[in-house]
Amino acid sequence: MLALKLRCGALIAAVVMVATSCSGQRAPSTQQVLEGYRRVAEASYQATLQGVIELQAVVDALITQPSPATLDAARQAWRAARVPYAQTEALRFGNWFVDAWEGRVNAWPIDEGFLDYVSADYLASPTNPNARANLIAAEQIRIGERSLNSQTLDEGLLEALQTLSDHESNVATGFHAIEFFLWGQDLNRHGGGSGDRPWTDFALGAEDCTDGPIPAPARHCERRRAVLQALLTLLRRELEQMTVVWGAQAGSYGDRLVQGPADEGLRRVLFGLSSMAGDELAGERLQVALLSQAPEEEQDCFSDDTHNAIYFNALGIDNFYFGRFGALQAPQTLADLARATEPALAAQIERALQATQAAVAAIRQAGAQGAVFDTLIRPGNAQGAAMIQAAIDALQTQAQLFEALGQALDLGPLNPAAPRAD
Amino acid sequence: MRWLWILAALLGLAACQEAPPPAPARVGHYAPPATVDLPPEALPGGLTTHLPLQPGTRLSAEAFSRPASNLDARGRALFTVGNSFFTSPWVLAPASVAARDGLGPLFNAAACQDCHIRDGRGHPPAGPDEPLISALLRIGMRDGSPHPLYGAQIQTRAAPTLMPEPQVQVQWVEHTLVYPDGRSVHLRAPQIRLSDPAHGVLDDTLQRGLRVAPPMIGLGLLERIPAAQIRAYAAMSGGRANNVAALPGGQKTLGRFGWKAAQPTVRQQSLVAFAEDLGIRSRLIPQAGCGPLQKDCQAADTGTEPELEPQIEEAVVFYAEHLAPPARRDHDRPEVRAGEALFGELGCARCHRPRWVTEQDPQRPQLSGQTIFPYTDLLLHDMGPELADGIVEAEAGGSDWRTPPLWGLGHTQTVGGSRAGFLHDGRARTPEEAILWHGGEAAASRDAWMRLDATQRRYLLRFLGSL
Numbered sequence: 005m006l007a008l009k010l011r012c013g014a015l016i017a018a019v020v021m022v023a024t025s026c027s028g029q030r031a032p033s034t035q036q037v038l039e040g041y042r043r044v045a046e047a048s049y050q051a052t053l054q055g056v057i058e059l060q061a062v063v064d065a066l067i068t069q070p071s072p073a074t075l076d077a078a079r080q081a082w083r084a085a086r087v088p089y090a091q092t093e094a095l096r097f098g099n100w101f102v103d104a105w106e107g108r109v110n111a112w113p114i115d116e117g118f119l120d121y122v123s124a125d126y127l128a129s130p131t132n133p134n135a136r137a138n139l140i141a142a143e144q145i146r147i148g149e150r151s152l153n154s155q156t157l158d159e160g161l162l163e164a165l166q167t168l169s170d171h172e173s174n175v176a177t178g179f180h181a182i183e184f185f186l187w188g189q190d191l192n193r194h195g196g197g198s199g200d201r202p203w204t205d206f207a208l209g210a211e212d213c214t215d216g217p218i219p220a221p222a223r224h225c226e227r228r229r230a231v232l233q234a235l236l237t238l239l240r241r242e243l244e245q246m247t248v249v250w251g252a253q254a255g256s257y258g259d260r261l262v263q264g265p266a267d268e269g270l271r272r273v274l275f276g277l278s279s280m281a282g283d284e285l286a287g288e289r290l291q292v293a294l295l296s297q298a299p300e301e302e303q304d305c306f307s308d309d310t311h312n313a314i315y316f317n318a319l320g321i322d323n324f325y326f327g328r329f330g331a332l333q334a335p336q337t338l339a340d341l342a343r344a345t346e347p348a349l350a351a352q353i354e355r356a357l358q359a360t361q362a363a364v365a366a367i368r369q370a371g372a373q374g375a376v377f378d379t380l381i382r383p384g385n386a387q388g389a390a391m392i393q394a395a396i397d398a399l400q401t402q403a404q405l406f407e408a409l410g411q412a413l414d415l416g417p418l419n420p421a422a423p424r425a426d
Numbered sequence: 427m428r429w430l431w432i433l434a435a436l437l438g439l440a441a442c443q444e445a446p447p448p449a450p451a452r453v454g455h456y457a458p459p460a461t462v463d464l465p466p467e468a469l470p471g472g473l474t475t476h477l478p479l480q481p482g483t484r485l486s487a488e489a490f491s492r493p494a495s496n497l498d499a500r501g502r503a504l505f506t507v508g509n510s511f512f513t514s515p516w517v518l519a520p521a522s523v524a525a526r527d528g529l530g531p532l533f534n535a536a537a538c539q540d541c542h543i544r545d546g547r548g549h550p551p552a553g554p555d556e557p558l559i560s561a562l563l564r565i566g567m568r569d570g571s572p573h574p575l576y577g578a579q580i581q582t583r584a585a586p587t588l589m590p591e592p593q594v595q596v597q598w599v600e601h602t603l604v605y606p607d608g609r610s611v612h613l614r615a616p617q618i619r620l621s622d623p624a625h626g627v628l629d630d631t632l633q634r635g636l637r638v639a640p641p642m643i644g645l646g647l648l649e650r651i652p653a654a655q656i657r658a659y660a661a662m663s664g665g666r667a668n669n670v671a672a673l674p675g676g677q678k679t680l681g682r683f684g685w686k687a688a689q690p691t692v693r694q695q696s697l698v699a700f701a702e703d704l705g706i707r708s709r710l711i712p713q714a715g716c717g718p719l720q721k722d723c724q725a726a727d728t729g730t731e732p733e734l735e736p737q738i739e740e741a742v743v744f745y746a747e748h749l750a751p752p753a754r755r756d757h758d759r760p761e762v763r764a765g766e767a768l769f770g771e772l773g774c775a776r777c778h779r780p781r782w783v784t785e786q787d788p789q790r791p792q793l794s795g796q797t798i799f800p801y802t803d804l805l806l807h808d809m810g811p812e813l814a815d816g817i818v819e820a821e822a823g824g825s826d827w828r829t830p831p832l833w834g835l836g837h838t839q840t841v842g843g844s845r846a847g848f849l850h851d852g853r854a855r856t857p858e859e860a861i862l863w864h865g866g867e868a869a870a871s872r873d874a875w876m877r878l879d880a881t882q883r884r885y886l887l888r889f890l891g892s893l
Contacts (some may be wrong), residue, residue, distance in 0.1 A: 100479035287506035403499035422495035
């Protein structure tokens with residue numbers, strides 16, 4: 005019996021091998037494609053959660069032992085956590101709750117004066133009554149008709165500040181609030197160079213505490229340490245939740261997406277990828293920045309990490325199309341589906357994705373060599389503008405091709421908010 | 427066991443011989459399409475209408491901020507760029523932020539969104555201690571001419587080097603109105619004082635019109651209702667067209683936008699707002715809100731080139747044209763249907779005309795040929811002395827108001843909070859109060875409303891809430 009079992013095992017393996025060797029000719033089921041999408045989503049959030057856990061550990065070290073070294077380590081860990089995070093953003097627009105969640109995790113731009121001291125030439129929204137609230141120094145913050153006691157800086161207070169304000173630029177949670185506390189304002193305008201908050205803004209000794217260039221009461225440093233701790237607790241909690249949301253367990257959003265109506269799922273996937281490429285990355289991040297030429301328009305302006313954010317945002321779109329993240333390769337992917345059913349269009353899409361990769365890799369490369377994003381959008385920098393324009397064009401082509409794929413697959417309007425004209 | 431190997435080989439062969447599916451292929455396991463079985467009146471913006479992103483849920487505070495649902499990727503990208511310039515604050519000119527400067531020298535707000543809160547209505551001030559934030563004051567002389575110093579609008583903010591214009595104080599004066607069945611409702615009307623005039627004393631006869639920002643949804647659709655049909659409908663509703671100057675050139679054109687239909691197009695309305703509310707010059711409006719005698723303002727605003735760059739103008743106008751009306755809720759509930767019938771019987775639907783079809787416009791395909799339900803005739807009506815503010819705009823007199831669209835009405839406070847008010851100055855805190863303010867040509871409908879029994883009134887309000 006044992007021998008027979010082995011032979012049967014070999015037999016099954018052989019059948020599978022024969023079948024998979026020609027799988028390129030067979031269209032995967034939509035359900036398999038959606039399962040691949042779900043797995044990439046879960047893996048991307050798991051990696052982000054891991055990055056945030058590491059950031060939290062390093063920030064704890066900064067809090068207990070402020071020094072140039074611990075501050076620098078925290079900054080490096082922040083940059084590292086952004087790498088997987090940026091790749092998850094391709095999930096935002098097809099899946100309604102991700103974009104809402106994103107408002108607590110990735111909100112920007114920030115009126116910095118809402119959170120901390122600012123330079124004398126700080127430009128705030130003239131109509132934001134809280135643009136100079138200075139959470140670090142304030143005992144009380146008045147938002148609309150409510151007055152919040154801000155003596156204790158904890159997670160509850162930050163969440164309340166984030167939700168109560170009518171002004172989106174009053175950001176009190178998420179990656180960019182952490183970024184601002186780690187780097188401080190970027191005062192270099194178009195000159196390159198990031199924010200330069202001194203480690204003494206977190207100093208333990210009563211004599212050492214500063215507000216940037218000037219001495220400050222020890223209470224300010226204590227409060228900055230408390231804010232950082234609370235910000236990390238909140239961010240970790242958000243990512244833990246998102247990892248579960250995309251898990252395989254029955255009833256999770258990911259599971260319902262996979263088990264639900266197939267064309268509904270595909271519409272969400274394609275609309276999400278198209279929107280991330282065209283509306284968000286080409287439009288909001290790149291075109292707006294190019295038109296306004298304002299350093300405030302770069303998303304990671306305190307850390308000057310925008311060139312990486314753009315690169316990994318674009319890579320995220322690739323990930324979901326090709327069903328991969330890091331070492332993970334989903335067995336059935338949107339790319340397989342497109343190749344099997346619409347080979348010509350699939351080839352066009354893959355060329356467009358390559359063109360985008362080349363364009364965003366050039367921006368990343370320039371940033372790594374010191375030509376960071378705010379110098380690329382400097383008025384008169386024709387070469388920088390051309391680099392950004394190339395990325396815009398490639399991303400828009402890509403967005404339109406995702407839409408064309410939806411049409412070719414006969415999915416009807418992709419926008420999940422659209423009425424179906426049946 | 428040999429037969430097993432043969433079977434395996436056959437299976438493998440079969441798999442490999444299976445031809446690629448013919449294009450265009452049907453993919454996977456198609457579930458029946460998620461049909462939205464809705465009649466046209468439930469989709470007030472036609473195919474531009476947006477439904478809740480999560481099926482089965484109610485729309486959130488974003489209900490007025492979504493792009494037309496039928497926009498393609500290229501259109502959505504332009505919409506997104508426009509949204510950014512609608513939302514983010516402009517900064518005082520000159521500043522290092524090259525393309526986002528130009529605010530002032532006089533201004534009411536720093537961003538469109540400051541007044542059009544989440545693309546919805548503005549808030550009137552709660553009382554005399556609160557400055558105007560998302561509302562503004564139009565002014566004029568009795569004969570309809572602008573004030574010689576301050577022009578047609580008070581800008582309550584100014585660049586640091588300038589003398590500010592008067593501060594506006596709003597005091598609410600309440601009175602009580604009693605229905606025949608004994609129900610009483612408190613109504614409030616604004617009394618407006620101008621304090622600390624820096625440039626001299628203001629005449630008591632100055633006309634003062636408090637205005638809150640109107641919601642932004644469906645504007646591109648309203649723009650594409652055929653003008654001839656609107657003019658022809660005047661005979662049916664008893665309304666009048668406002669004939670206004672279209673810029674550049676000043677050719678008389680049907681006015682459609684603003685509380686008195688003073689602007690003919692979304693573009694002109696937007697650029698007038700840029701000039702008067704933000705102090706930003708554009709190609710169409712090359713001066714930014716200084717009165718003829720305001721020398722310091724003129725000295726501070728010497729440039730002639732547009733501060734609003736053409737590409738940004740295109741994006742913002744496109745955005746303003748493509749904000750979509752939300753889908754209706756509960757349109758088929760019996761009490762909503764009953765309210766809809768009463769809306770017709772009382773004569774409301776005569777001016778608040780439900781249905782129009784937009785014309786074909788090759789430049790704006792998504793807005794073309796849509797059957798829409800805005801509930802307006804876009805015409806002027808004399809609404810009586812109680813609503814009059816004495817402000818003249820083109821051919822609209824002091825008591826004339828354009829029938830405002832009612833689509834999205836039920837989302838007003840979800841979007842704008844409990845302080846988002848109805849009517850031009852936000853005096854009505856509820857749709858019921860707004861109905862009770864209807865006078866002049868609408869007095870008979872208002873009186874008929876007051877004679878309804880409580881159940882009928884509830885039905886009609888349910889109908890309005892379903893929009």
